[in-house]
Amino acid sequence: MPFILKKTKSDRIVDAVLYTVLGLFCLATLFPIYFVFIMSITPYTEVLKNGGFVIVPHAITFEAFKTIFSSNTVPKALQVSIFVTVVGTACNLAITTMLAYPLSKKFLPGRNVVLMGIVFTMLFSGGIIPMYLTVKATGLMDSLWALIIPGLVSSFNILIMKTFFEGLPYEIEEAAKVDGCSDIGTLIRIVLPLSMPIMATLGLFYGVNHWNAYFGGVMYLNDRSLYPIQVVLRNMIVSPAISQELAISQSSLNTMPPETIKMATVVVAIIPVLIVYPFLQKYFVKGMLLGAVKG
Numbered sequence: 001m002p003f004i005l006k007k008t009k010s011d012r013i014v015d016a017v018l019y020t021v022l023g024l025f026c027l028a029t030l031f032p033i034y035f036v037f038i039m040s041i042t043p044y045t046e047v048l049k050n051g052g053f054v055i056v057p058h059a060i061t062f063e064a065f066k067t068i069f070s071s072n073t074v075p076k077a078l079q080v081s082i083f084v085t086v087v088g089t090a091c092n093l094a095i096t097t098m099l100a101y102p103l104s105k106k107f108l109p110g111r112n113v114v115l116m117g118i119v120f121t122m123l124f125s126g127g128i129i130p131m132y133l134t135v136k137a138t139g140l141m142d143s144l145w146a147l148i149i150p151g152l153v154s155s156f157n158i159l160i161m162k163t164f165f166e167g168l169p170y171e172i173e174e175a176a177k178v179d180g181c182s183d184i185g186t187l188i189r190i191v192l193p194l195s196m197p198i199m200a201t202l203g204l205f206y207g208v209n210h211w212n213a214y215f216g217g218v219m220y221l222n223d224r225s226l227y228p229i230q231v232v233l234r235n236m237i238v239s240p241a242i243s244q245e246l247a248i249s250q251s252s253l254n255t256m257p258p259e260t261i262k263m264a265t266v267v268v269a270i271i272p273v274l275i276v277y278p279f280l281q282k283y284f285v286k287g288m289l290l291g292a293v294k295g
Contacts, residue, residue, distance in 0.1 A: 033270065040064050040263035047260075064264035073224075073232055074265060080144065081228040082272075085210040088148040092157075092206040093199060100158050101187055104165035122155045128219075135220055146220035147213065147228065157202050164198040165191065200280045208273060229269050236262050 007015070035055075039047065041064070042057040068074040102108050103115060131150060140146040168191065176186045192199070214230035221227060227235075236258070 036263050036266050040260060040267050042260075044260055064260045065268070068261060068264055068268065073227075074229070074268065076225060077227055077229040077232040078268070080226060081211060081230070084144055084147045084213075084228060085207050088151075088210045089203055089207045091148060091152060092154070093203055095153050096157055096161055096202065097187075097192070097199075099153065100161035101165055101191065103158070104162045118155045118158055132219060141220055142223050142226065143220075144226060147210070147216045150216065151209070151213075154206070157205060161195075161198055161202060164195060168194060204277070204280050207276070211273060229265075233262070233265050233269055236265060 038054055038057060041060050041062060042054050043059050043061050046057060046059060047054055103111055105111070135141060135146050135150055140149060172190055172194075173186050176190045181189065212230060214228065214234050217226075217228050217231035218234075221231070
C-alpha cells in the first residue's frame with residue numbers, strides 16, 4: 001500500500017495563503033483586459049452615467065467595432081501587422097536556426113569568437129541614431145521591411161536555440177550521416193522535427209515582439225498607410241485629433257465617442273495574441289526548460 005503524506009494544519013494554511021495571493025495576482029492581471037473589453041461594448045450613455053467606470057454593463061453594443069472596421073485605417077493596419085508578424089517571425093526563425101545549429105557544434109572553427117561577438121551585442125548596442133542612419137542608407141525607409149530586417153536576429157534567442165541543439169542526441173545525427181544525409185539534410189529532416197518545442201517558444205517570442213512593436217513604425221515609416229496596428233493605436237491614445245482624423249467618418253464620431261473607439265481598437269489589438277498563445281503554451285513551457293541557457 002503506497003505511503004500517503006498527510007498535510008498538517010500549518011501546511012494547509014500556507015497553501016491557502018499562496019492560493020489566495022496567486023488568485024489576487026491573477027485578478028489584478030486580468031482585470032485591465034476585462035475592463036477595456038467592457039468599456040468597448042458598453043453604451044457611452046451608461047459609461048457617463050456611472051462616472052466612466054462600469055464593471056457589469058446593463059446593455060451591450062458592438063457599434064464601436066462596426067465603426068472601426070467600417071473605416072480604412074484599422075483593417076489596413078491589421079493587415080500590415082499580420083504581414084510583419086508572419087513574415088518577420090518566419091525570417092527570424094530561419095536566420096536564428098541557421099546561426100544556432102552550426103554554433104552548437106564544438107568542432108566548428110572560430111566558434112568561440114562568433115559566440116563572443118553575439119554576447120557582446122547583448123551587452124552593448126550601437127544606439128538609436130546609428131540604427132536609423134543604417135536603415136536610411138540601405139533604402140528601407142517607408143518600407144515594411146524596415147520593421148523586419150533591423151531586428152532579424154536576437155542574440156538571446158540564438159543562445160537558447162544553440163543550447164537546445166546541444167542537448168539533442170548526437171547519435172541521431174551520426175546515423176543520418178551514415179545513411180548519406182548532408183548537413184543541411186540532417187538539419188531539415190532530423191533536427192527540425194525534433195525541435196518543435198524550441199521553435200514554438202522562439203516563434204512566440206518573435207511573433208509577440210513583432211505584433212506589439214510600434215517604435216520602428218514611428219521611426220522608419222512616414223506613410224500612414226503602412227502603419228501597423230500598434231502605431232495606429234498609439235496615435236489614437238496620444239492625440240485625440242489624430243484619432244478623429246484616423247478612421248472614421250465624422251457622422252460616426254457624432255454617435256461614437258473617441259474613447260470607446262480607442263477601447264475597441266485595444267481589444268482588436270490584443271485578441272490575436274490571446275487566441276494563439278493557448279495553442280503554443282505546451283510547447284512554450286517545454287521549450288524554455290529544454291533550451292534554457294546553462295551556467
